[in-house]
Amino acid sequence: MVPLWVVVVLVAVPCGWALRERRRRLRDLGARTWNLERERESAARQAVEAERARVARDLHDVISHSVSVMVVQAGAARLGTDGETGEALRAVERTGREAMTELRHLLGVLAPSADGDALAPQPTLARLGGLVDRIAFAGLPVEVTVSGEPRDLPAGLDATAYRVVQEALTNALKHGASDARAEVRVSYGTRSLRLEVLNTGPSVLTGTGTPQPEHKGGGRGLAGLRERVAVYGGDLDARRRLGGGYRVRARLPLERA
Structure with a gap:
């Protein structure tokens, strides 16, 4: 006849091991889930930053070039004129330069540079x-x-x-x-x-x-x-x-x- 305490030990020890193993697996699963969530968040941020940088480049290439050409052409045309026409062309130059300054500041906020200057x-x-x-x-x-x-x-x-x-x-x-x-x-x-x-x-x-x-x-x-x-x-x-x-x-x- 096997003593009762032996039976209890033979049953309790494997159960304890199984319970500890289950807890360990749950901890590992929780850690992996947390890491995966962090990786997904990081990938999402990188995707957003890459898209913002792409939009900033597109805006710069399309708008900045066009405004620059406009300002340069207005300046060249002003050299051969005077009076109200010359003042009007001067105003075009001045407004174009102000627009370029505001555009670059906006692009800096949209896609900050690595040294952080864009946000300053x-x-x-x-x-x-x-x-x-x-x-x-x-x-x-x-x-x-x-x-x-x-x-x-x-x-x-x-x-x-x-x-x-x-x-x-x-x-x-x-x-x-x-x-x-x-x-x-x-x-x-x-x-x-x-x-x-x-x-x-x-x-x-x-x-x-x-x-x-x-x-x-x-x-x-x-x-x-x-x-x-x-x-x-x-x-x-x-x-x-x-x-x-x-x-x-x-x-x-x-x-x-």
Whole structure:
């Protein structure tokens, strides 16, 4: 005759093991469910961000280009006119530039940039120090030289000047040599603001290295900046330097600002 306590133990122990195993499986299932939910939420956010970025690029390509052409053509037409017609064309230029500034701010909210500038107030040359510090911290030493008397600039022109320097330094950081250095020159003249960004690198005469490419993603690279600078009657030139490295120059007229 088997004692009762033995029977109880023989029944209770397997039941306890089964209960613990069930609880463990439930915990594992709950953890997997939570992880899957997190992955779905992350995928959904990425899909929304990608769609917002695509819409921002489409808006920039379609609207920004058309408005830029309109402003440039109005400026060219104004040079041959005077009186009320000239004033009307000047108003078209001014309104077009204001629209471009508002459009870029809206696109920045729709698709913020990686450095977070888009959600902050429109960047200006007064914030150049912060940009230089970030670039230097990332590994590219930058020297800044300012000549002339700094002056208040219209928001759109000021933001454009900042973006020229930002794009040039970002390209230099991404495509420059590990020991590269950069120099930023800002010159305030009576008629124009001149910007020059230089970075060191292999000489084109040595045949080494690769040319620094222009970023054309969504019209936000150097190609887009040429168009943006042209809205203010300026010009931008970007090319490799014979002595090595890359050079970006921009001129922004101030009398039209």
